[in-house]
Amino acid sequence: MTNPLLSDQESELTALLDAYQEQFPAAESPITYMMGFGPEQLCTILREANGREIVFSYPELDQGVLDGCVYHYKEAPDEAGRGNPITLQELLYARGLPRTAKTKLVRHRDTSGKLDIHDLYRNHRPAFLDYQRQQGNRVFDKCDFLVACLGEPGSQSRFVGVFQVQGIERETEEHYYYNLVEVPGFADLKERVIFDWGRAAISWHQWLRPEVGKTVLEIQPKPFSQPFTDYLDFTLSFAELTQLVTNQSPRDEWYRMLSATAGVYLILDQSSGKQYIGSASGTEGIWGRWKDYVATRGHGGNVELVKLLATDAQHGRHFQFTVLMTLPKTMTRPEVIKREYLFMKKLGSRAHGLNQKASHEQ
Template sequence: MEDHTSIKAENILKIDDVENYKIHFAVWDGEEEPLDVFVRSRDEWNGWNSWKGGRDDFSRSYIFSLIRFYPQPDKWLFGGIFKVVERKQDHYVVTLEEQYQEYIGRLLIDYPGPKARGRAFYLEKHYLNLVVSQLFDKPYSGEAFCGYENIEHSFSQLEPIFKQNKRDWMAALKNVKGVYLIVDKNNGKMYVGSAYGETGIWSRWGCYIGTGHGWNDELTKLIKENGIDYARKNFQFSLLEYRSMKTDDNVIIEREQYWKRVLLSGKFGYNQN
């Protein structure tokens, strides 16, 4: 039975000449999620719409861009309408249209996505089936705090959270000490660290976001050789333990040593002691 309470995206994003548009379903490119890129930098996100590769995917005058909203299944965040000004050999020259800019990052669309593989499709084959799921008050700026036990976030996911000082994450991580784990997904090596004193997890992880290495010797060498993009692509953070700020620092240090022994991160990972 048809759901008459649903609102079609066409009622908000009204486009008459759909035959002049390609729809861009932006998904994970093997290194990053476009949603993380969008939150981190609008310029970087615009670059996703100018990338050409070996094919002329955006072969029409306009690009209707959607970003896979990975926190929820079958959801897409409206990423803007771009005009293809010029087609060069290795990239497109695009401009962001003023039309519907107020909905960029705010309009969440419900749609299963294309059945075929690829990123660009004829808009008319999908346009009428796009349904409004939610309209955020402000452009999406990163996920809400997920709980201490559910942190398994990449560097690129945490970076916008820390740079924007998201209040819920800051409040949660400022008020706990603990032992954390960084896994290098490129080689499986692990680093066990701890945060204590008066600064909490928030300050310690903020140091990693700012430097890529947090001034740990082995990680510093790695980032100096490969750049901070290595951390963005490969580092994943999680909490092994979290404790009240009233916990004695020596307890945290002892638990850090325990996890180093258990995970053998000194012998096989990035810990030196």
């Protein structure tokens, strides 16, 4: 039975592509990049072109690393012969940020060297949100919304979300704690949009004004900064694994390599030092098994890990994933488990770790 939603989307995509090709007959067809974006996002890109030609590229291809597809709109030259730059405002307003709302831009950047804001955002998100809402002065009192950014080199800034300001939740002698609620609808822009903060780079907050456009410098691929080099060369925090699984397409290197092999893997609980040894087989190999951990907030159905998450639902934030051994996907499940048990014995993950003990070890 045909899904009517899919049919409507296909019809819209066909109409948008026809109109685009009629306007730019010499341009490369956007359908070439379907694998990079998918039909829904490609529709969005075409809708927002607004009469502009779209330029697609693979920025890292010349380095041998297919790091994802990026795009920008080619502006028609104005009367002075200059292009009209894309602004942060037009991206945000097009996705529902009220133009008339009182909105502040905030640029998180620690200059003391004591705090890695990027690590806090990517790997310790609850702590980042707490850092953002905790202020020494009432700087957000007159705001309806915050546009949150991470400071990049120079005056560059990386967009990471829009938050509605719902007043002060509590206050102490030293701090005000604002109730900030993230606004949905901006996920496709988060971490990807790099814009120029402007001359006020010394200030960490400023008003977002419709008439003072913040120039977009780059729209990057879906974020995952770590390139795949070799099966035994990496470790992934649970936050990184979640980001990887939720953002990668079948075209991407991480998906391709991790789904191409079976293997034995290790999960380290960094809060206790205890280890869990697991194995992966089947059609999607290690990728398929690690997807289960993301879908279950970190436990993957493993008995001892389930117990940890029952005590603390966010305990998965302490987990670190790595591959110990790759195995052919043609190997039978009993053969794979045999290697898994060998590593359990070598590393003592049953007696002293997170693998469930055998009956004679209880």
